[in-house]
Amino acid sequence: xRGTRLLSGLALAIAAGxxxxxxxxxxxxxxISVGDRSSEVLQKCGEPVSRDLLGYKRSANKREEFQVxxxxxxxxxxxxxxxxxxxxxxxxxxxxxxx
Numbered sequence: 001x002r003g004t005r006l007l008s009g010l011a012l013a014i015a016a017g018x019x020x021x022x023x024x025x026x027x028x029x030x031x032i033s034v035g036d037r038s039s040e041v042l043q044k045c046g047e048p049v050s051r052d053l054l055g056y057k058r059s060a061n062k063r064e065e066f067q068v069x070x071x072x073x074x075x076x077x078x079x080x081x082x083x084x085x086x087x088x089x090x091x092x093x094x095x096x097x098x099x
Contacts, residue, residue, distance in 0.1 A: 032083075049074065053069055057087075066088075067085075069085045078098055
C-alpha cells in the first residue's frame, strides 16, 4: 500500500514537471514542431513579441558554433509560449502562465 502511494506520488510529480514542455504548438490553424526551421515558425506563427539572443553553442564535434535564441509569443489566453532555437532549428517549446 505504501509503495503504491509512493509510486502514484512520483508519477504525479513527473507529470507536473513536464506540463510546461511540449513537442508541438498550434499557431492559428497551423502546427509547429520541434525540429522545424525558424523561417517555418515565422511563416506559421508570425513575428514574436520578443527575440532574445541567449548566446552561442558548439556542436558535438566542436567544429562549428551556432546561435541560440528564445522567441516569446503571447499572452494568448493568459499563456506565454517560449520557443528555443539552436542553429535556426526549434529545439524546445515551453508554456508559462503570465502574471
